[in-house]
Amino acid sequence: MTQQPQTLLDSIPASFDTGPQWLRSVRKSAAEVLRERGLPDKKTEEWRFTSVRPLVATEFARADAEAPKLVSPAPKGVTVRSLRQVLEQEPARLEGRLALGESEHFAALNTALFTEGLWIHVAAGVVVEEPLQLIHEPPKTTEPGVSYPRVLVTVESGSEATLIETYPGENPGQLTNSVVEVELGRNAKLNHVRIHENPGLQVGRVEARQEADSSYRSVVLTLGGALLRFDVRALLQGQGAECRLDGAYLVDGNDHVDHHTVVEHQAPRCQSDQTYRGIASGRGTAVFDGVVFVHRGAQKTEAHQENRNLLLSDTATVHTKPHLEIDTDDVICSHGATVGSLDESQLFYLRTRGIPEELARAMLTYAFIEEVVDRVSHEPTRDRLREAVLARIPAGEAVRGAS
Amino acid sequence: MLKIENLHVEVEGSPILKGIDLEIQAGEVHAIMGPNGSGKSTLAYVLAGREGYEVTKGRVTYKGQDLLEMSPEARAAEGVFLGFQYPVAIPGVSNVYFLKAALNALRKHRGEDPLDAIDFMKLSKEKAALVQLSDELTKRSVNEGFSGGEKKRNEIYQMAMLEPSLAVLDETDSGLDIDALKVIADGLNTLRSPERAMLVITHYQRLLDYIVPDVVHVLIDGQIVRTGDKDLAKRLEAEGYAEVRNAMQP
Numbered sequence A: 001m002t003q004q005p006q007t008l009l010d011s012i013p014a015s016f017d018t019g020p021q022w023l024r025s026v027r028k029s030a031a032e033v034l035r036e037r038g039l040p041d042k043k044t045e046e047w048r049f050t051s052v053r054p055l056v057a058t059e060f061a062r063a064d065a066e067a068p069k070l071v072s073p074a075p076k077g078v079t080v081r082s083l084r085q086v087l088e089q090e091p092a093r094l095e096g097r098l099a100l101g102e103s104e105h106f107a108a109l110n111t112a113l114f115t116e117g118l119w120i121h122v123a124a125g126v127v128v129e130e131p132l133q134l135i136h137e138p139p140k141t142t143e144p145g146v147s148y149p150r151v152l153v154t155v156e157s158g159s160e161a162t163l164i165e166t167y168p169g170e171n172p173g174q175l176t177n178s179v180v181e182v183e184l185g186r187n188a189k190l191n192h193v194r195i196h197e198n199p200g201l202q203v204g205r206v207e208a209r210q211e212a213d214s215s216y217r218s219v220v221l222t223l224g225g226a227l228l229r230f231d232v233r234a235l236l237q238g239q240g241a242e243c244r245l246d247g248a249y250l251v252d253g254n255d256h257v258d259h260h261t262v263v264e265h266q267a268p269r270c271q272s273d274q275t276y277r278g279i280a281s282g283r284g285t286a287v288f289d290g291v292v293f294v295h296r297g298a299q300k301t302e303a304h305q306e307n308r309n310l311l312l313s314d315t316a317t318v319h320t321k322p323h324l325e326i327d328t329d330d331v332i333c334s335h336g337a338t339v340g341s342l343d344e345s346q347l348f349y350l351r352t353r354g355i356p357e358e359l360a361r362a363m364l365t366y367a368f369i370e371e372v373v374d375r376v377s378h379e380p381t382r383d384r385l386r387e388a389v390l391a392r393i394p395a396g397e398a399v400r401g402a403s
Numbered sequence B: 001m002l003k004i005e006n007l008h009v010e011v012e013g014s015p016i017l018k019g020i021d022l023e024i025q026a027g028e029v030h031a032i033m034g035p036n037g038s039g040k041s042t043l044a045y046v047l048a049g050r051e052g053y054e055v056t057k058g059r060v061t062y063k064g065q066d067l068l069e070m071s072p073e074a075r076a077a078e079g080v081f082l083g084f085q086y087p088v089a090i091p092g093v094s095n096v097y098f099l100k101a102a103l104n105a106l107r108k109h110r111g112e113d114p115l116d117a118i119d120f121m122k123l124s125k126e127k128a129a130l131v132q133l134s135d136e137l138t139k140r141s142v143n144e145g146f147s148g149g150e151k152k153r154n155e156i157y158q159m160a161m162l163e164p165s166l167a168v169l170d171e172t173d174s175g176l177d178i179d180a181l182k183v184i185a186d187g188l189n190t191l192r193s194p195e196r197a198m199l200v201i202t203h204y205q206r207l208l209d210y211i212v213p214d215v216v217h218v219l220i221d222g223q224i225v226r227t228g229d230k231d232l233a234k235r236l237e238a239e240g241y242a243e244v245r246n247a248m249q250p
Ligand SMILES: Nc1ncnc2c1ncn2[C@@H]1O[C@H](COP(=O)(O)OP(=O)(O)OP(=O)(O)O)[C@@H](O)[C@H]1O
Pocket: B011, B012, B016, B034, B035, B036, B037, B038, B039, B040, B041, B042, B043, B052, B085
């Protein structure tokens, strides 16, 4: 689909005349929110440290790639369909599932404008061993282009799957504004790995809606980016659900990456655990903002949150703000954030054993985020990530040579 | 092998070492004893090249070279080893992994080929057995979750792997139970050789019963106030530092 380049807000149509009625109304309300509030600016609390000014005035060509494709055929029990096709043939099945009509800013923009995407459906009681791998190739044009990938992942009761999403790309002028919705039935489990390799402009949101005793485990790896904003929201709606949100990000050069997490404890006896680690060098900026809401009635909640950052240069910047909002008693919660440099006594210890300073620094730097990389259980992906991380840390080469 | 002359060291502007003279020949074992805060660890750190210790006077010559000019890793490459009083934990860096990197860096410096994984593991097993360090501990992150005694055994395991010419061992015996002390002492005695010198810092005569020193120094308030043979350590144990200190006053 090609049109004249337009600014993001101008590209919202005046009315929505195609698709099922319910989708039109979801899109309409998203569009209304956008018209009313516009894109975030400096005064928008959630965007305080991340300016999207360069995006507001830019005229982007609509440049949707094909629907993202799974790397290998869907295994037994998993159905993968084009969203466009399902919306044409059985729209009722998606009603209430493509849900982000009330959301703000970029997620609303995606909701109003997406034309294609995927529905990954894991039938009840299926344990999928091999990970489902999804690569979101950005459009290949050199003009500034925008694409709106949309994915719905439904894991029915008692099922288990792993999804590995990669956002590759080399063209810094392209904007990817993605939304992934995850629905977890009772006792369902999803391991979700998300890799941001694109050095350009990316905005993305994942929302996981979790029924009782379900488990959502997310590992996010962001390997730089001119402007990246990524939000993960886990809604613990059924008793005994758990989520584990982990992430690692590296910024260098003039990178600016901003990760937000939101965990909503809406039911009793749910657990959430978050570990985010960041390494900032060059003139890079990294932002982490994580909030855990424990709603009234969510007794016996256990929520932990940790964000640690390694600052490798005086010109890099880290903003971190983990916080809790607790509306009930009987909870166990903790949160913490640190920003620091490499530990001098660890460095000295390694050097007294004969490890050259540069290698010692690289070893400690890699060790700082290795824990997060190690949470990726799929070995080939883990190895690939290890390489990608080492390639981005000073003297990382030497660490590889030394092992 | 090591010659310390009139060494003065300040930490954050306050003088800690106030004129140390000490000479150690290859094959010798020297012990340094002294009360808390007298500057023993400071001396050890200065020898290993830790930052933040300002040498205001004096010099240190090691194998004919100016030791103080060298980076910590260059000292290690030349055969200096420090056994830490408080070994740091390094989460995420595995013991054997970093030791292999260390050993191969040293071998490179000596003009030797790097050890391959199989030969390295063979060597590691042999040296770990010397101090009864379990396989699991050699593979874990450096000192992470190690007990006090395990940390000290790990130091000696590393020393055995790296085969230094000068080992400075800072309270390698503290926090050890009797059996562990024996294990470590046996390990150290095995490592004793005519080419290797050791500087053993300790509070207790106990260790010196096992590793009999050639020379004993008493360090008080940044100065060596007494030097003698192994009997000096026995006297210290019996009479305490106060006696020795008083005995030196006019
Ligand atoms: N980084 C530092 N900053 C300030 N003072 C220091 C520092 N390091 C050491 N000191 C001081 O130097 C003195 C000597 O310390 P050192 O650790 O060398 O003593 P020690 O003889 O090893 O004692 P111990 O037997 O307790 O291990 C102490 O008074 C100590 O407080």
